[in-house]
Amino acid sequence: MxxxxxxxxxxxxxxxxxxxxxxxxxxxxxxxxxxxxxxxxxxxxxxxxxxxxxxxxxxxDSTYDPNQNYSSTFDEFSAFEESISDSTRIAVDSSYTKKAFSNLAKAVVAKADESALQNSEALNYLRDYSTLSANMSSTTQGMEASKNFKTPSEEIVTVLGAIQSKKYPALQSQVSDLKQIAAKVDGSKRMDGQQAFMNSFLNKAKDVLQAMNN
Incomplete structure (x- = not known):
């Protein structure tokens, strides 16, 4: 089976x-x-x-630029402030002093443009100053160098005075003080003998710009 x-x-x-x-x-x-x-x-x-x-x-923000180029007022002021950080070199090192005055001129021009200030002989002078100062010899000393800073200091005061009259009436006394200091910078004397005046001028100009930016 x-x-x-x-x-x-x-x-x-x-x-x-x-x-x-x-x-x-x-x-x-x-x-x-x-x-x-x-x-x-x-x-x-x-x-x-x-x-x-x-x-x-x-x-x-009033400093915004749609082309990503922010208003240079703050940047120019910062550059100027940095360029006078070593007071011992002002009026002693002509190249360092030249840079300080050039940066101050740029900061003043930027503030003038921000304030919609009309063009003037003084403002146009400051616009050109950074280019003109680049042609100054970095070894220029004495009276020749001193002459290079007398005119810009006067034009800086003129433009700051115009800005102050237009937008900052409370700063009249500060600008007047700056004008008095600028008058003490003597183009007929050696630059290195005017260190106190130049330092005082640059620092007072910084204070005026700072007050305008606040």
Whole structure:
């Protein structure tokens, strides 16, 4: 009598487990992608909002320039302030002194432009002064160097006086003091003998500009 072979049924649960694992993986990736999308949306929204806030802040700032060139008033003043940080070199080192006066002229011109001051002979002189002063010899000493700073100091006072009359009436006495100091700078005397006057002039000019910028 022939034997009848009966095959045992393979258990189904391994397949069930496998299907559940696959489903779990699919669900995981679906939620992971959705979370990433939400995060990116939040990030983009945050960046956009921040950029808009920055844009509003910049546009509300009087020194903002749409071409990314900010008004040079503050920058020029900072450059001038830095250039007189070593008072011992003023009127002793002609190159250092030249840079200080040149930077002061730039700061005054920037303030004049910001104040919409009309062009004048003094203002045009200061516009050209930085270019003209670049041609001065860095070794120029004595009376010749002193002459190079007498005229710019007078023109600086003239332009600052015009700005003060137009926009800053409370600064009249300070500008008058600056004018008196400028009058003491003597183009007929050696520069290194006028260190106190030149330092006083440059620092007083800094104070006037700072008051106008506040």
């Amino acid at each position: 022939a034997e009848i072979k009966i095959e045992k049924k393979r258990p189904v649960w391994p397949w069930v487990v496998l299907i559940l694992i696959v489903l779990a993986i699919i669900v995981y990736f679906i939620y992971e992608n959705r979370d990433n999308d939400d995060y990116n949306d939040d990030l983009n929204d945050g960046t956009t909002t921040e950029q808009m806030d920055d844009s509003i802040d910049l546009q509300s």
